[in-house]
Amino acid sequence: xxxxxxxxxxxxxxxxxxxxxxxxxxxxxxxxxxxxxxxxxxxxxxxxxxxxxxxxxxxxxxxxxxxxxxxxxxxxxxxxxxxxxxxxxxxxxxxxxxxxxxxxxxxxxxxxxxxxxxxxxxxxxxxxxxxxxxxxxxxxxxxxxxxxxxxxxxxxxxxxxxxxxxxxxxxxxxxxxxxxxxxxxxxxxxxxxxxxxxxxxxxxxxxxxxxxxxxxxxxxxxxxxxxxxxxxxxxxxxxxxxxxxxxxxxxxxxxxxxxxxxxxxxxxxxxxxxxxxxxxxxxxxxxxxxxxxxxxxxxxxxxxxxxxxxxxxxxxxxxxxxxxxxxxxxxxxxxxxxxxxxxxxxxxxxxxxxxxxxxxxxxxxxxxxxxxxxxxxxxxxxxxxxxxxxxxxxxxxxxxxxxxxxxxxxxxxxxxxxxxxxxxxxxxxxxxxxxxxxxxxxxxxxxxxxxxxxxxxxxxxxxxxxxxxxxxxx
Amino acid sequence: xxxxxxxxxxxxxxxxxxxxxxxxxxxxxxxxxxxxxxxxxxxxxxxxxxxxxxxxxxxxxxxxxxxxxxxxxxxxxxxxxxxxxxxxxxxxxxxxxxxxxxxxxxxxxxxxxxxxxxxxxxxxxxxxxxxxxxxxxxxxxxxxxxxxxxxxxxxxxxxxxxxxxxxxxxxxxxxxxxxxxxxxxxxxxxxxxxxxxxxxxxxxxxxxxxxx
Numbered sequence: 001x002x003x004x005x006x007x008x009x010x011x012x013x014x015x016x017x018x019x020x021x022x023x024x025x026x027x028x029x030x031x032x033x034x035x036x037x038x039x040x041x042x043x044x045x046x047x048x049x050x051x052x053x054x055x056x057x058x059x060x061x062x063x064x065x066x067x068x069x070x071x072x073x074x075x076x077x078x079x080x081x082x083x084x085x086x087x088x089x090x091x092x093x094x095x096x097x098x099x100x101x102x103x104x105x106x107x108x109x110x111x112x113x114x115x116x117x118x119x120x121x122x123x124x125x126x127x128x129x130x131x132x133x134x135x136x137x138x139x140x141x142x143x144x145x146x147x148x149x150x151x152x153x154x155x156x157x158x159x160x161x162x163x164x165x166x167x168x169x170x171x172x173x174x175x176x177x178x179x180x181x182x183x184x185x186x187x188x189x190x191x192x193x194x195x196x197x198x199x200x201x202x203x204x205x206x207x208x209x210x211x212x213x214x215x216x217x218x219x220x221x222x223x224x225x226x227x228x229x230x231x232x233x234x235x236x237x238x239x240x241x242x243x244x245x246x247x248x249x250x251x252x253x254x255x256x257x258x259x260x261x262x263x264x265x266x267x268x269x270x271x272x273x274x275x276x277x278x279x280x281x282x283x284x285x286x287x288x289x290x291x292x293x294x295x296x297x298x299x300x301x302x303x304x305x306x307x308x309x310x311x312x313x314x315x316x317x318x319x320x321x322x323x324x325x326x327x328x329x330x331x332x333x334x335x336x337x338x339x340x341x342x343x344x345x346x347x348x349x350x351x352x353x354x355x356x357x358x359x360x361x362x363x364x365x366x367x368x369x370x371x372x373x374x375x376x377x378x379x380x381x382x383x384x385x386x387x388x389x390x391x392x393x394x395x396x397x398x399x400x401x402x403x404x405x406x407x408x409x410x411x412x413x414x415x416x417x418x419x420x421x422x423x424x425x426x427x428x429x430x431x432x433x434x435x436x437x438x439x440x441x442x443x444x445x446x447x448x449x450x451x452x453x454x455x456x457x458x459x460x461x462x463x464x465x466x467x468x469x470x471x472x473x474x
Numbered sequence: 475x476x477x478x479x480x481x482x483x484x485x486x487x488x489x490x491x492x493x494x495x496x497x498x499x500x501x502x503x504x505x506x507x508x509x510x511x512x513x514x515x516x517x518x519x520x521x522x523x524x525x526x527x528x529x530x531x532x533x534x535x536x537x538x539x540x541x542x543x544x545x546x547x548x549x550x551x552x553x554x555x556x557x558x559x560x561x562x563x564x565x566x567x568x569x570x571x572x573x574x575x576x577x578x579x580x581x582x583x584x585x586x587x588x589x590x591x592x593x594x595x596x597x598x599x600x601x602x603x604x605x606x607x608x609x610x611x612x613x614x615x616x617x618x619x620x621x622x623x624x625x626x627x628x629x630x631x632x633x634x635x636x637x638x639x640x641x642x643x644x645x646x647x648x649x650x651x652x653x654x655x656x657x658x659x660x661x662x663x664x665x666x667x668x669x670x671x672x673x674x675x676x677x678x679x680x681x682x683x684x685x686x
Contacts, residue, residue, distance in 0.1 A: 117643060121650040124658065131661050140672055144681035147618065147665050154625055154658055155612065161651065162605065162632045168639045169589050176642035193587060220684040279686055288686070 014101030034078035061465035067111035069323035076439035083435035102129035145224035160204025166197035186254035201248040208241035212275035222291035227334025234326040253470030265306035272299025280410035312471025314383035321376040328443040329365035339430040349421035355430040376450030479519040510539030576606040604631030
């Protein structure tokens, strides 16, 4: 029942919001649904193993982790949206709120579905629900962005569907495409079709994650979409896509195919980190900078899966840190865009002076997203690097450290310039309303906490998720 | 006399070449409508016996792929001044040739995929070649509308492959997939409409403002 509610409640609220109540009611609907959803997810933590609809929907450590990221990030984004929509009064917030809630429903479906075709349906729905929001400004640039986003993600996800069908035809035992049965009878899966299926799923869900060289849509889409939408994409949508890939990985490991998976995962991960480092150096736009940073972190996640062992645990921890820190930075940059009306770094100086809260959040976001201590990402990156060295991938650890350093320098240079630099002409102090600050502030507090202290239940769930991926807890 | 399902599969391949060879945008839309109708008939031919599951799938496919989507696409270009694909990145003859290569490759690769209990041996190669031709149309044509058609062909190829699993995948899932594709093309249609209005052209090659 609870599982159905988590998916259907946002659908119902989204429909209600579309029927056109007063903006105040609509906003209450958005934040209320987000809060209820988070409360529902909190309940799930107390009831592991809950299942419904004949095993089609179920809670498992992997899905629960992703669902929690989505829900917490969505709550932060929803409160932020109140402040954002107030400033955009001329454009109907109706479609905006409905699409956001539709995304929440679709992402919950992805996280809870244990039927792989259902996972696909949810994933396609997440893509589509955010498309109208990318086109929010209705100008030529956003038109180009939404076109690239739609075409590339649709083709990618189409190939993932082919991979899903391949998986169904590889199966001889158990209920078709039910995750538990795929893992239980993994030994009987037809190896040729299974491998083909993995490649298609990697390309398909990899496109949605934005792994290089399948990332072409990402900088344009994140650059043109409203910042809170880009934050939701970089934090929640990519986590859902990662979950799709993780499902495939857990089936492959159970079938004893880890050796087949490793080379493509390593290659695509390294290429992603190299591409993002290359484009972060010399980047001129704040939002595109964050988009390439997202390519980097997706690369790290895939590398962690390839390393295996404690690396899988590191991947899960990194997933949480990335999801929340990306939300934080995009919302902070969103404020900057509101105050300066541009995301061109050259035109933005002295944020700390003009908007002190935003400036601090921006700097905190910079250190959180580049994996500096004391933030959570420092711990997860250290875990992954340690797993690489112990697993005999010393060369990989060296490459990663060099690229991480390059990326840190590139990002720090732009963001510190923007925060501290002297403005050409002093602007009046910006009006930082509470709803524009509260969401990113809470996200910052969580990523800071994750760097200092990991609650025992969270640690346990991450450990179990790592075991499902064929790895182990530290 | 070939069995009916093989004839339908052959016709699906022919509609692919229809799209590859034609210059008129309206003809590509008509070709997808015909292909949609063929795909709707395919499950009935493959699994005779008129079970509600198969009939529902056929009806849903017909409604979405043969009627709704072609209608939406022709509405999207109703006001477009350009009705022809003028300069594809790869010429028409060359792309027909590439299509033929794709079909030949698909037929030579398919026997290596050991699919259990398939009703026909042509299904997998037709599916794979349709996927490749869809990708070909998507990447080599410059009109936004033709690219949507390419995406549809790609999805149709995947659908044909899915038919080999139809008894194992529940009806609900098929409807969900159809719905997703419908909404996807619906949104793409709206974007095509805007591209047409804002750029006075259906050329997606004009979308070049965003770059690093």
